Structure formats: C-alpha cells, structure tokens
Amino acid sequence: MGSGFTGPRRGMKSRVIPLILLCACPALAALANKTDVAHQHINSANNLLSKGDVEGAVSECREAVRLKPHLEECRLCISLALYRLGNRDYEKGETDKAIEEYREALRATPDEAYWHLGLAKALEKAGDLKGATNEYRTASKLSPQDDGIQLALGALLAPAQNAPSAETPRVGDFSAGAPAGDTEPIPVKWADPPYSEEARRSRRQGAITVAIVIDTEGNVSKAQVVKALGQGLDQNALETVRKWKFRPATRDGEPVAARLLVHFNFRLF
Numbered sequence: 001m002g003s004g005f006t007g008p009r010r011g012m013k014s015r016v017i018p019l020i021l022l023c024a025c026p027a028l029a030a031l032a033n034k035t036d037v038a039h040q041h042i043n044s045a046n047n048l049l050s051k052g053d054v055e056g057a058v059s060e061c062r063e064a065v066r067l068k069p070h071l072e073e074c075r076l077c078i079s080l081a082l083y084r085l086g087n088r089d090y091e092k093g094e095t096d097k098a099i100e101e102y103r104e105a106l107r108a109t110p111d112e113a114y115w116h117l118g119l120a121k122a123l124e125k126a127g128d129l130k131g132a133t134n135e136y137r138t139a140s141k142l143s144p145q146d147d148g149i150q151l152a153l154g155a156l157l158a159p160a161q162n163a164p165s166a167e168t169p170r171v172g173d174f175s176a177g178a179p180a181g182d183t184e185p186i187p188v189k190w191a192d193p194p195y196s197e198e199a200r201r202s203r204r205q206g207a208i209t210v211a212i213v214i215d216t217e218g219n220v221s222k223a224q225v226v227k228a229l230g231q232g233l234d235q236n237a238l239e240t241v242r243k244w245k246f247r248p249a250t251r252d253g254e255p256v257a258a259r260l261l262v263h264f265n266f267r268l269f
Contacts, residue, residue, distance in 0.1 A: 035067075083105040198232055207265050216256060
C-alpha cells in the first residue's frame with residue numbers, strides 16, 4: 001500500500017511561489033522606503049547647510065542615521081554637519097561644545113584633515129596642548145600641502161622660534177582688491193580642481209576657500225584651506241591652486257608678494 005503521495009500536483013508551484021513573494025515584498029518595500037526617506041533627510045540637510053542652518057542640518061542628518069545607520073551617505077552627512085556646527089560653536093567661544101562636535105564628526109569619518117584641524121584648534125584653546133599637538137600632526141599627515149597646518153603645528157611646538165620677526169617682509173592683502181595706485185595679482189594660467197571619486201559617489205557639493213600667497217615671480221608660494229568641504233576635495237583644491245601662475249601684484253610700480261582668497265564651487269550636474 002503506498003503512502004498516497006505521488007509527487008507534486010500540477011500547479012502546486014504556481015500557488016506556493018506567489019505566497020512567498022507576497023510575504024517578502026512588504027519587507028522589501030519597507031526597506032526601500034526607509035532608504036528613500038533617509039535620502040530625503042540628507043537632501044534637506046544639504047539644503048540647510050547651504051543656507052547656514054547647521055543645527056537644522058544636524059537634526060536632519062541624525063534622522064537619516066536613525067533610519068539607515070549603516071548607509072554611507074548618512075555617515076558622511078552627519079560628519080559634515082557636525083564639523084560645520086563645531087566651527088560655528090568654536091567661533092562663538094563655546095569651545096567645549098565644539099570639541100565634542102568635532103570628535104563626533106571624526107567618529108563618522110576619521111580621515112578628514114580639516115576635522116582634525118578644527119579639533120586641534122579647539123583643544124589648544126582649551127589648554128590641552130598634548131591633545132592639540134596630536135591632532136595637528138594627524139591633520140598635517142592627511143593634508144601635507146597645507147602651509148597653515150604646518151605653521152600652526154610649528155608654532156605650538158616652538159612658539160618662540162616661530163614668532164614673526166621684525167625683518168619678516170610684509171605681504172600685501174589683496175583679498176578685497178588692490179589699494180589705489182597698486183595692481184592686484186592677475187591669474188594667467190589656471191585650472192579647476194577635479195572631483196575626487198569619493199565625493200562624486202556621495203554627490204558632495206559645496207564651496208572651498210583657499211588662502212594663497214603669490215610671490216614676486218607670480219608663483220603660489222603658500223596655500224592653506226580656510227573653508228573645507230572634505231572627501232578629498234580640499235586636497236585637490238590645494239594641489240591645483242599651487243600650479244596656478246599669476247602676473248604679480250605691484251606697489252608703486254614694483255612687484256610685491258600678495259595674499260589672495262580663492263573660492264572653488266564644486267557642483268555636479
């Protein structure tokens with residue numbers, strides 16, 4: 001006497017598979033919906049950052065992280081927003097808050113040179129010279145072409161040795177244009193800095209400001225980032241601007257060294 005089972009009946013699979021799919025689809029849809037909503041919060045955060053609302057941006061990023069804690073875009077979003085918030089609080093004199101914000105930003109993206117630089121300045125202001133030195137050194141390793149980082153580290157390690165000398169030549173500041181009777185430096189050879197692959201993947205956009213010194217030969221002799229964006233874009237801006245060539249500034253008809261601010265806007269279309 002047989003068991004009574006003679007194999008799958010015709011049509012059995014067509015009935016079972018749809019049931020499995022029906023069970024899986026709601027979970028997949030919910031997962032996809034969380035990702036979409038997280039991206040909406042990220043877009044909102046980027047918009048708020050562009051308007052200077054850093055606290056609102058941090059709030060939007062935190063909501064994105066809550067929804068999708070392992071999504072790379074969420075990690076990058078909260079890192080940039082907290083770095084900007086740290087900058088704002090540092091400028092307001094709220095050093096302890098700034099230190100915590102820089103540290104939280106670095107937990108998300110530990111290889112950002114200017115996040116370390118911000119933390120170094122705040123720790124130095126708070127009197128933690130050992131911690132500041134470590135942070136300056138890390139920033140220097142991550143962005144070795146930035147003269148401002150090297151100068152700050154040198155000044156901290158040997159303040160008397162690095163103090164300005166009375167014989168140090170004065171550099172004209174042409175950031176707001178040339179004074180009457182003088183001429184400002186004019187670029188004659190330049191290029192735009194490239195997008196880093198990391199920034200392109202995450203669609204990072206925004207502005208970077210680099211302060212440069214142009215010598216009497218029209219070469220960029222010093223450069224430092226004064227407004228950072230992260231994800232390798234700051235280093236690309238430094239490397240590119242150092243290759244620019246200028247017609248040097250003049251004072252009373254003679255070439256003089258000049259200080260200038262250069263703004264780069266990174267946009268994806």
